[in-house]
Amino acid sequence: MSQALRDAGVRVTRQREAILQVLTGSEDHPDAAELHRRAQALDPSVSLATVYRTLTVLEREGVIARHSFENGSARFEIAEPGHHDHIVDLDSGEIIEFHSEKIEELQRRIAAEMGYEIVHHRLELYCRKA
Amino acid sequence: MSQALRDAGVRVTRQREAILQVLTGSEDHPDAAELHRRAQALDPSVSLATVYRTLTVLEREGVIARHSFENGSARFEIAEPGHHDHIVDLDSGEIIEFHSEKIEELQRRIAAEMGYEIVHHRLELYCRKA
DNA sequence: TTGGCTGCAAAGGATTTGCACAAAT
DNA sequence: ATTTGTGCAAATCCTTTGCAGCCAA
Numbered sequence: 001m002s003q004a005l006r007d008a009g010v011r012v013t014r015q016r017e018a019i020l021q022v023l024t025g026s027e028d029h030p031d032a033a034e035l036h037r038r039a040q041a042l043d044p045s046v047s048l049a050t051v052y053r054t055l056t057v058l059e060r061e062g063v064i065a066r067h068s069f070e071n072g073s074a075r076f077e078i079a080e081p082g083h084h085d086h087i088v089d090l091d092s093g094e095i096i097e098f099h100s101e102k103i104e105e106l107q108r109r110i111a112a113e114m115g116y117e118i119v120h121h122r123l124e125l126y127c128r129k130a
Numbered sequence: 131m132s133q134a135l136r137d138a139g140v141r142v143t144r145q146r147e148a149i150l151q152v153l154t155g156s157e158d159h160p161d162a163a164e165l166h167r168r169a170q171a172l173d174p175s176v177s178l179a180t181v182y183r184t185l186t187v188l189e190r191e192g193v194i195a196r197h198s199f200e201n202g203s204a205r206f207e208i209a210e211p212g213h214h215d216h217i218v219d220l221d222s223g224e225i226i227e228f229h230s231e232k233i234e235e236l237q238r239r240i241a242a243e244m245g246y247e248i249v250h251h252r253l254e255l256y257c258r259k260a
Numbered sequence: 261t262t263g264g265c266t267g268c269a270a271a272g273g274a275t276t277t278g279c280a281c282a283a284a285t
Numbered sequence: 286a287t288t289t290g291t292g293c294a295a296a297t298c299c300t301t302t303g304c305a306g307c308c309a310a
Contacts, residue, residue: 006284006285010289011283011284011285011288011289011290012284013283013284013289013290013291014283014284015290015291016290031274032274032275033274045291045292046291046292047291047292047293048275048292049275049276049277049291049292049293049294050290050291050292052274052275052276053276053290053291054290056276068198068200070198070252072273072274073273073274073275074274074275087240087241087244087246089246090249096244098240098244100236100240102236103233103236103237106230106232106233106236107233107253107255110217110228110230110255111217111255111257112260114217114226114228114257115259115260116217116219116255116257116258116259116260117257117258117259117260118255118256118257119220119256119257119258120256121253121254121255121256122200122252122253122254122256123237123251123252123253123254124251124252124253125237125240125241125246125248125251126248126249126250126251126252127241127244127246127247127248127249128246128247128249129245129246129247130242130245130246130247136309136310139264140264141263141264141265141308141309141310142309143264143265143266143308143309144308144309145265145266146265161299162299162300163299175266175267176266176267177266177267177268178267178300179266179267179268179269179300179301179302180265180266180267182299182300182301183265183266183301186301202298202299203298203299203300204299204300
């Protein structure tokens with residue numbers, strides 16, 4: 001992955017390696033401040049500004065996905081192949097991923113009916129345990 | 131509408147009437163700064179802080195809906211009966227409303243499968259003219 | 261009358277940026 | 286040797302808040 005970035009003309013610094021390592025090792029959806037905390041455990045020199053700058057680069061390179069849920073800061077995750085949407089547990093804050101090809105298809109149809117083509121979309125279900 | 135607010139124990143001030151009038155007269159999805167501009171045309175005494183405070187109250191009372199699209203500030207509209215989602219034209223910034231009961235149903239089914247009940251949701255299609 | 265509003269200005273939180281230095285290629 | 290990345294602190298942007306006076310009920 002580091003090599004892929006280098007090939008894309010991105011310099012892979014000590015700090016960026018730390019941030020990448022944190023991201024690949026995270027199962028949840030941390031925000032910039034949390035990533036900063038975790039990255040500093042690996043390399044205390046990592047600054048919050050660099051975390052933000054690196055996240056911007058990684059998003060541009062398609063390595064990570066950024067999600068802005070209601071309330072609070074943006075959250076990040078390694079971009080897996082295949083898009084997914086999110087359920088947000090309003091009580092625990094937990095984030096659950098799901099995917100529905102049926103919904104995606106309906107979205108495309110609706111957009112097409114209005115003369116549009118979807119570039120990207122955002123679907124979030126804010127839920128409570130039934 | 132003013133009376134309904136009064137009945138709910140909300141004071142309807144000169145400023146709030148101006149803001150309400152702007153909101154009911156707006157076909158688009160203005161943000162707080164734009165509402166401030168428009169409200170000042172009716173009553174120059176309206177401050178931006180009051181716009182924000184009023185929007186919070188009106189949202190709590192169910193009079194308006196707040197939407198936070200990607201990039202930029204929150205946008206507001208009078209809450210019509212019946213929920214709708216949005217298409218955002220990435221080139222013009224235009225916002226188009228749509229509703230799909232099929233999608234809503236699928237969302238409910240998916241949430242239910244995970245043991246959840248949807249409190250509210252957010253679906254936005256970021257599009258370009260085909 | 262009086263508790264809820266208001267304007268103003270200052271504070272807040274998240275994110276970005278200018279700068280001089282450091283380090284990857 | 287270049288050119289890009291870095292830390293730090295200051296700056297931005299949107300939004301909220303403390304305070305002293307104002308006004309809707």
